[in-house]
Amino acid sequence: MTLRLERVSHAYDGRAVLRGVDLELSEHRIGVIGANGSGKSTLARTLNGLVLPDSGRVLVDGLDTRRHAREIRRRVGFVFSDASAQIVMPTVAEDVAIGLRRSGLSAAERSARVEAVLQRHGLAGHRDHPAHLLSGGQRQMLALASVLVTEPQVLVCDEPTTLLDLRNTAVIEETLGALPQQVVLLTHNLDSLAGFDRVLVMDEGRVVFDGAPAEAVAHYTSLMRPEARGSRPGDGAAGAEGGAGTPPPAPGGGLRR
Amino acid sequence: MSTAGLYVPPRSRRAVLHRLPAGAKLLGLVLAVGAVVAAANAAVALAAAASAALLHPLCGVGVRPALRTLRALAPFLAAIALFQWLAGDWPSAARVCGQLVAAALLAGLVTASTRVSEMLDLFERLARPLARFGANPRRVALVLALTVRCIPLVASAWRTSREAYVARGLRGRPHVMVVPVIVGLLRSADALGEALTARGID
Numbered sequence: 001m002t003l004r005l006e007r008v009s010h011a012y013d014g015r016a017v018l019r020g021v022d023l024e025l026s027e028h029r030i031g032v033i034g035a036n037g038s039g040k041s042t043l044a045r046t047l048n049g050l051v052l053p054d055s056g057r058v059l060v061d062g063l064d065t066r067r068h069a070r071e072i073r074r075r076v077g078f079v080f081s082d083a084s085a086q087i088v089m090p091t092v093a094e095d096v097a098i099g100l101r102r103s104g105l106s107a108a109e110r111s112a113r114v115e116a117v118l119q120r121h122g123l124a125g126h127r128d129h130p131a132h133l134l135s136g137g138q139r140q141m142l143a144l145a146s147v148l149v150t151e152p153q154v155l156v157c158d159e160p161t162t163l164l165d166l167r168n169t170a171v172i173e174e175t176l177g178a179l180p181q182q183v184v185l186l187t188h189n190l191d192s193l194a195g196f197d198r199v200l201v202m203d204e205g206r207v208v209f210d211g212a213p214a215e216a217v218a219h220y221t222s223l224m225r226p227e228a229r230g231s232r233p234g235d236g237a238a239g240a241e242g243g244a245g246t247p248p249p250a251p252g253g254g255l256r257r
Numbered sequence: 258m259s260t261a262g263l264y265v266p267p268r269s270r271r272a273v274l275h276r277l278p279a280g281a282k283l284l285g286l287v288l289a290v291g292a293v294v295a296a297a298n299a300a301v302a303l304a305a306a307a308s309a310a311l312l313h314p315l316c317g318v319g320v321r322p323a324l325r326t327l328r329a330l331a332p333f334l335a336a337i338a339l340f341q342w343l344a345g346d347w348p349s350a351a352r353v354c355g356q357l358v359a360a361a362l363l364a365g366l367v368t369a370s371t372r373v374s375e376m377l378d379l380f381e382r383l384a385r386p387l388a389r390f391g392a393n394p395r396r397v398a399l400v401l402a403l404t405v406r407c408i409p410l411v412a413s414a415w416r417t418s419r420e421a422y423v424a425r426g427l428r429g430r431p432h433v434m435v436v437p438v439i440v441g442l443l444r445s446a447d448a449l450g451e452a453l454t455a456r457g458i459d
Contacts, residue, residue, distance in 0.1 A: 050455055070457065078455040084413075085448030088458065090405055091264055094374045098402075099456050101395070128266040132409040147456065 001061050001075065001153045001182055002026045003047055008056035009205075010042055017042045018053065019205040025184065027197035029177075031213065032186045033220050034202030040186045043202065044158050047184065048076035060154075077152035077181075081159040083143035084132065092134070092142055093118060093127040099150045117149045121175065137168030144175060154182045161189060190217045265318050265369040272317030274370035279379040282367045290360045299348040302355025309362035318369045326365045330358065377402050399458065403449070410449075414441040 003025040010018040017039045034040045045051035046058045049065035049072050058065045060072045080086050089095040093114055100110045118124045121141050126134065131142060140160055147155065157176065161169040173192050176183055185192070193199050199216035201209035201223070209219040267275040274282065293305045313323040334354050341350035377398045384394035418434045418441060427433075 048455060050451060073455065073457040080448070080452060080455075082448065085445065086452040086456070088406060088449070088453060088456070089402060090373050090409075094372060097374060098458060102457065128264065130409070132413070150457070 002059075003076075003154065003184075004059040005043075005046065006056050006059070008043075008046060008053040008058060010046070010051060010053045017205050018046070020056070021205075021207055023200070023207060023210075025198075026182075028182055029196040029198075030182075030184045031193040031196045031199040031216070032184065032202060033188070033190065033193070033199060033216065035224065038202040039205040040202050041158055044078070044156050044184065044186050047154075047156050048073050048078050050078065074150065075152055076154045076156060077147035077150065079140075079143055079147055079155065079157040079160045081162040083136070083139040083160075083163075086143040086146065087131045087139065090130055090132075091127070092123055092129050092131050095131050095142060096123075096146050096149050099146055103150065113149055117145045121145045121148075135168075136164055137171060140164060140168065140172055141175070144172070148179070148181075152181065154184065155179065156184045156186075158186045159188065160185075161187065161192070190220070193217065264372050265322060267317045267370075268319055269317040272370070274316040274318070274366065277370075279371045279375040280382075282371060283379065286363050286367050289363055290356075293356055293359050297352065299352040299355060302352045302359060304355075305359035306355045306362065309359050309366065312366055313362070313369075316366065316370065318366060322365050322369045323362055326361050327358070330361055334358070373402050373405050406449075410445055411438075411442065414438050414445065417441060 003023075005021050005023040005025075008018055008021045009016065017037075019039075021039075021043065032040050032043065042051055046053055046065065047060070049058075049069035052066055060068075060076055063072055065072055087095050089098050096117055097110060097114045100113065103110065105113070115124070115127075118127055121144065123138065123142060123145060126138065131139070134142060140163075144160070155176070160176070161172050164172065169189065169192075173189075176185065177195070185196075187193070193213040193216070196213050199209075199211065199213045200207050201216050201220045203223055208223070209216050289305070293302055296302070310320075310323050310327075314320050334357065337357070338350045338354050341353050380401050381394045381398040384392065384397040387397065388394055415434070415438050418437045419431075421437070422434055
């Protein structure tokens with residue numbers, strides 16, 4: 001599937017977070033890296049219409065996110081970094097099933113599809129478990145399963161391993177790597193990009209590098225050197241990005257979200 | 258974290274209630290509570306409360322949900338019993354408290370034996386007539402589901418704020434946690450809304 005961004009710009013409270021981004025994404029595995037506040041999350045959110053750009057347009061298989069949001073969301077699944085925010089229903093199986101309520105499938109078909117997804121992602125033993133009592137790794141797996149049950153063609157993952165330990169990070173990355181879907185992965189874990197077809201480096205709302213993983217990582221690392229960010233205090237500072245919305249970076253430097 | 262009000266998977270073959278449709282259980286609940294209230298008799302109310310408690314293990318739900326309900330009700334029951342006893346007589350106090358306990362335990366039994374998704378389907382069907390007046394039955398049902406989902410969310414926001422408060426060496430004055438809890442809940446609501454939109458459940 002082709003995701004096309006045409007001169008996409010977006011600002012929060014007058015502060016630009018995307019500046020005239022032009023992209024065409026059709027590769028199977030696409031990585032997006034960049035400092036906190038570089039515009040990655042906003043870029044990701046434009047891909048399934050969660051954020052509508054102030055100017056320019058985003059086309060998913062030729063459909064404009066402004067006019068075909070519902071159809072696009074069926075094709076483009078989204079996984080957030082904070083899985084807790086994505087859980088809607090009290091138990092595991094119910095949370096996976098709720099995404100299918102409008103699918104037009106019969107109850108038996110829905111149930112079979114839920115069961116298959118729970119089995120595939122190691123959650124079958126937790127089907128009646130309260131979702132909020134799962135461990136962090138299981139919760140992220142549930143968030144992933146809840147999106148995959150609708151069988152989207154593209155999966156956009158906004159730092160899905162940020163809140164996870166090494167073991168769970170490996171499990172989630174392995175799962176993502178084995179998916180047949182096209183995946184757009186936003187991450188700070190540079191090791192996870194090996195084997196990707198294409199990696200974008202974002203900085204101050206622009207795509208400043210677009211190419212193979214090794215070169216992209218080298219470019220990003222060079223951006224993060226003190227001499228490179230001397231004129232931009234706060235770039236690359238510690239802090240957790242992600243969670244729900246994509247609030248604007250702190251004006252005038254300081255920690256960026 | 259509290260799991261009060263959530264579904265309890267069947268624990269034995271006796272889990273008859275789990276197999277009953279949600280509509281039948283709700284109707285049974287309304288009729289049973291209506292009958293206990295209409296009887297207006299202390300002995301009937303206390304017998305109903307005892308039966309409702311006994312039904313928990315008998316129906317494969319276990320005694321924990323019943324104990325949780327009773328623990329949550331205890332301070333209110335004490336206040337109501339005291340007021341009724343002072344304002345009236347002890348049979349009135351026993352009747353009102355018995356009715357309350359019976360109603361709460363029976364309602365808990367229905368909740369513990371019914372998945373939220375079954376309730377969602379039921380409420381969606383019940384809310385269908387409201388479509389004539391412009392209401393969307395799916396959204397009405399979703400609001401009810403989200404209400405249940407928000408119980409652990411609120412508990413979690415309160416615990417997080419309390420931990421941050423205590424970690425900073427502060428004690429007492431729990432009211433100062435109200436603002437951070439509300440801010441946390443608003444952020445969670447924002448995130449939940451975005452997730453619903455992303456999953457196409459809006």
